Amino acid sequence: MNFAVNIGGIRMKNPVTTASGTFGYGREYAGFVDLNRLGAVVIKGVTLLPRPGNPTPRIAETPAGMLNSIGLENPGVEAVIEKHLPYLARFDVPVIVNIAGDTVDDYVKLASRLDKAPGVAGLEVNISCPNVKKGGLAFGSDPDTAAGVIREVRAATRLPLIAKLSPNVTDISAVAESVAGAGADAVSLINTLLGMVIDVNTGRPALASVMGGLSGPAVRPVAVRMVWQVYRAVNIPIIGMGGITCAEDALQFIMAGASAVAVGMASFVNPRATMEVLEGIEAYMRDNNVGDIKELIGIAHERS
Amino acid sequence: MFNKKYTIVKNEEVIPGHRLMCLNAPEIASRAAPGQFLHLRCGDGQDPILRRPLSIHFADRGRVYILYRIAGRGTSRLALMARGDIVDVMGPLGRGFTLPAPGERVAVVGGGIGAAPLFFLLKKIGKIYGKKKDMVRVFLGASTLAMVPGAAQIRKMGFPLDIAADDGSGDFKGTVVDMFRKEAKNLALDRVYACGPPPMIRALAGAVGPDPAVEVSVEERMGCGVGACLSCACKVRAGEGEGFGYARVCTDGPVFDLRKLVL
Ligand SMILES: Cc1cc2nc3c(=O)[nH]c(=O)nc-3n(C[C@H](O)[C@H](O)[C@H](O)COP(=O)(O)OP(=O)(O)OC[C@H]3O[C@@H](n4cnc5c(N)ncnc54)[C@H](O)[C@@H]3O)c2cc1C
Ligand SMILES: Cc1cc2nc3c(=O)[nH]c(=O)nc-3n(C[C@H](O)[C@H](O)[C@H](O)COP(=O)(O)O)c2cc1C
Ligand code: FES
Numbered sequence: 001m002n003f004a005v006n007i008g009g010i011r012m013k014n015p016v017t018t019a020s021g022t023f024g025y026g027r028e029y030a031g032f033v034d035l036n037r038l039g040a041v042v043i044k045g046v047t048l049l050p051r052p053g054n055p056t057p058r059i060a061e062t063p064a065g066m067l068n069s070i071g072l073e074n075p076g077v078e079a080v081i082e083k084h085l086p087y088l089a090r091f092d093v094p095v096i097v098n099i100a101g102d103t104v105d106d107y108v109k110l111a112s113r114l115d116k117a118p119g120v121a122g123l124e125v126n127i128s129c130p131n132v133k134k135g136g137l138a139f140g141s142d143p144d145t146a147a148g149v150i151r152e153v154r155a156a157t158r159l160p161l162i163a164k165l166s167p168n169v170t171d172i173s174a175v176a177e178s179v180a181g182a183g184a185d186a187v188s189l190i191n192t193l194l195g196m197v198i199d200v201n202t203g204r205p206a207l208a209s210v211m212g213g214l215s216g217p218a219v220r221p222v223a224v225r226m227v228w229q230v231y232r233a234v235n236i237p238i239i240g241m242g243g244i245t246c247a248e249d250a251l252q253f254i255m256a257g258a259s260a261v262a263v264g265m266a267s268f269v270n271p272r273a274t275m276e277v278l279e280g281i282e283a284y285m286r287d288n289n290v291g292d293i294k295e296l297i298g299i300a301h302e303r304s
Numbered sequence: 305m306f307n308k309k310y311t312i313v314k315n316e317e318v319i320p321g322h323r324l325m326c327l328n329a330p331e332i333a334s335r336a337a338p339g340q341f342l343h344l345r346c347g348d349g350q351d352p353i354l355r356r357p358l359s360i361h362f363a364d365r366g367r368v369y370i371l372y373r374i375a376g377r378g379t380s381r382l383a384l385m386a387r388g389d390i391v392d393v394m395g396p397l398g399r400g401f402t403l404p405a406p407g408e409r410v411a412v413v414g415g416g417i418g419a420a421p422l423f424f425l426l427k428k429i430g431k432i433y434g435k436k437k438d439m440v441r442v443f444l445g446a447s448t449l450a451m452v453p454g455a456a457q458i459r460k461m462g463f464p465l466d467i468a469a470d471d472g473s474g475d476f477k478g479t480v481v482d483m484f485r486k487e488a489k490n491l492a493l494d495r496v497y498a499c500g501p502p503p504m505i506r507a508l509a510g511a512v513g514p515d516p517a518v519e520v521s522v523e524e525r526m527g528c529g530v531g532a533c534l535s536c537a538c539k540v541r542a543g544e545g546e547g548f549g550y551a552r553v554c555t556d557g558p559v560f561d562l563r564k565l566v567l
Binding site: 021022023024028029031032044052053056057058059060061063064065066068070073216217245265267268269270271272 | 350529534
C-alpha cells in the first residue's frame with residue numbers, strides 16, 4: 001500500500017500531521033508518539049520576537065470542543081531555531097514551521113530567516129493573525145490582503161509555502177484561489193472559529209481575552225464543508241483539520257479533497273491520537289482494497 | 305509518564321461533596337512523587353472532552369489515590385464511577401515538592417481541598433523524619449471542622465495538626481493563614497509547603513516572612529497536561545524588578561517557589 005503524499009514539495013511518508021499549537025515542538029509528545037512515524041510535524045506558531053502570550057484563563061471547555069486564546073506565546077524565531085529545530089532534526093520527519101506576524105514585513109523577515117535555517121521542510125503561514133496596520137482585521141479575512149502576505153513571503157523564500165486559512169470568512173474559496181494565485185504551494189484549513197463563552201455564575205466572559213478560537217469535534221462539519229469547497233476552487237494540495245479524533249474523521253477530510261490531515265486538540269485528550277488516526281487509515285485501506293491513499297482524495301466529489 | 309486505562313478499586317465519599325478514588329495503577333504508583341498530578345478523562349464521550357488535573361493524594365503498593373471535590377461537570381461524572389470501572393489516566397505529571405532534609409523545621413499549610421496533595425508529602429516527610437515528627441507542623445483550614453479532609457490520618461501518622469475553621473469549630477477561628485501567621489512567629493521555620501485556592505496563596509505570601517523556603521502548588525486550567533498547548537500559564541518573575549514571563553503549570557509546576565510567582 002502507498003501512503004506517501006506530496007504537499008507542495010514536502011514529501012510525507014503518510015498523510016498524518018499535527019495542527020500547529022497542539023503538539024508543542026514535538027518533544028512534548030515524544031514519550032507517547034514515535035515522531036518518525038508522522039507524515040510531518042507542524043510546530044507551534046513562531047513570531048520574530050518572543051511573545052509572552054495572553055493572561056489566563058486561556059481556555060474554556062465547550063460541548064465537544066474548546067476555546068483558546070493562547071496569544072501566540074512563543075520564544076521567538078531565534079530560540080526556535082536554536083532550541084527546538086535541532087531536537088526535531090534527530091527524527092526522520094519533515095518539520096513545518098508555522099509563522100505569524102503583525103505586519104507583512106514580519107512574515108517576510110521570518111520567511112527569509114527560516115529559509116536559511118537547517119531542518120525546515122516548509123512554512124505554514126498563519127494568516128489568521130490580526131493585521132496591526134489595518135486596524136487588527138485578520139490578514140486572512142480578505143482575499144487581497146491574504147494574497148499580499150503570500151506574495152511577499154513567496155519572494156523571500158524557496159521553501160514550500162502552505163497558506164493556513166481562517167474559517168472566519170464568508171467565502172473561503174475566494175481566499176483559497178487568491179493565495180494559490182499569489183504562489184502558495186498548498187493550503188491548510190481550518191484554523192479556529194471565533195467564539196465566546198460566558199460564565200453565568202460570575203457574569204463574566206470565561207476567557208481573560210473575552211473571545212477565543214473554537215476547535216475540536218464541534219467544528220468538524222464546518223471544516224469538512226470548507227475543505228470540500230476549497231478542493232473545487234484550487235488545484236494545490238489541501239491539509240485538512242478541525243476536530244479530527246479518529247481515522248473515520250480523517251477519512252471524511254480526505255474524501256472531501258484533503259491530501260493530508262492534521263490532528264489538533266484530540267492529542268490533548270488522547271496523546272496517541274495521531275498514531276491511532278494513521279493506523280485506522282491503514283486498516284481502512286486494507287479492508288477496502290485501496291492500494292494508494294491518493295485514490296481516496298476527493299472521491300466524495302465523484303459520488304455527489 | 306503513562307497513559308493507560310486503570311481499574312477503580314474504590315470511589316467513596318469521605319466528607320460531604322468530596323470523594324476518595326483508589327486506582328490500581330502500579331506503573332504510576334511506583335514512580336509518583338508528592339505534588340505530582342494525574343490527568344483523567346471523566347468518561348469516554350466527547351462532552352466533557354478535556355481531561356481533568358487532580359493531584360496524587362497518596363500512592364503505595366501499586367495503588368494511587370486521588371481526593372477530589374465535586375466541582376462541576378467532570379468531577380460529577382467521576383463521582384458516578386464505581387469499583388471495577390475503568391478510567392483513562394495520564395500520569396504521574398509535573399514537578400512535585402522538594403523534600404526537606406532531616407532537621408529542617410517544616411510547616412505544611414493546606415486550605416480546603418488544597419490538603420489533597422499534602423497527605424502524600426507528609427507520608428514522605430514521615431519516612432525522612434522518623435521519630436522527629438514534632439519538627440513538622442501541619443495547618444489545615446476549612447469552613448468547618450467536619451470539612452477538613454484526612455485529619456484523623458494525619459494525626460495517626462504522628463504529626464502535630466492544627467485546624468482553623470471559619471465557624472470556630474476547630475483549634476482556631478478564622479483562616480488557616482491567620483492561624484499560621486500567629487504560630488509561625490515562634491517556629492523559626494526552614495521550609496513551608498502550601499496548597500490551596502489563590503486567595504489563600506496570596507495571603508500566605510504576606511505571612512511567611514523572608515526566611516523559610518516556600519513551595520506552593522498552583523492550579524490553572526489545562527489542556528494537554530504535558531507542556532504542549534500553553535493553556536496553563538502562570539505568571540512568574542523574570543529578571544530583576546517588574547519583569548514577568550509565563551511558566552507552564554503542568555510541566556514547570558504545579559509546585560513553584562512562592563517568591564518566583566507574580567501573585
Ligand atoms: C495541578 C492541579 C491539581 C489539582 N488537584 C486537585 C485535587 O487534588 N483535588 C481537587 O478536588 N481538585 C484539584 N484540582 C482542581 C480540579 O482540577 C478542578 O476542580 C476540576 O478540573 C474541575 O472540573 P469539573 O469538570 O468538575 O468543573 P468545571 O467547572 O465544570 O470544569 C470546567 C473546566 O475548567 C477546568 N477547571 C475548573 N476548575 C479548575 C481548577 N480549580 N483548576 C484547574 N482547572 C479547573 C476544568 O478542568 C475544565 O476544563 C487540581 C487542579 C490542578 C491544576
Ligand atoms: C491550544 C491551541 C493553540 C493553537 N495555536 C495555533 C498556532 O499557534 N498557530 C496556528 O496556525 N493555529 C493554532 N491553533 C489552531 C490549530 O492548529 C487548528 O487549526 C485548530 O485547532 C483546529 O483543529 P482541531 O479542531 O483538531 O484542534 C491552535 C489551536 C489550539 C487548540
Ligand atoms: S496544559 Fe498544555 S501546556 Fe500545560
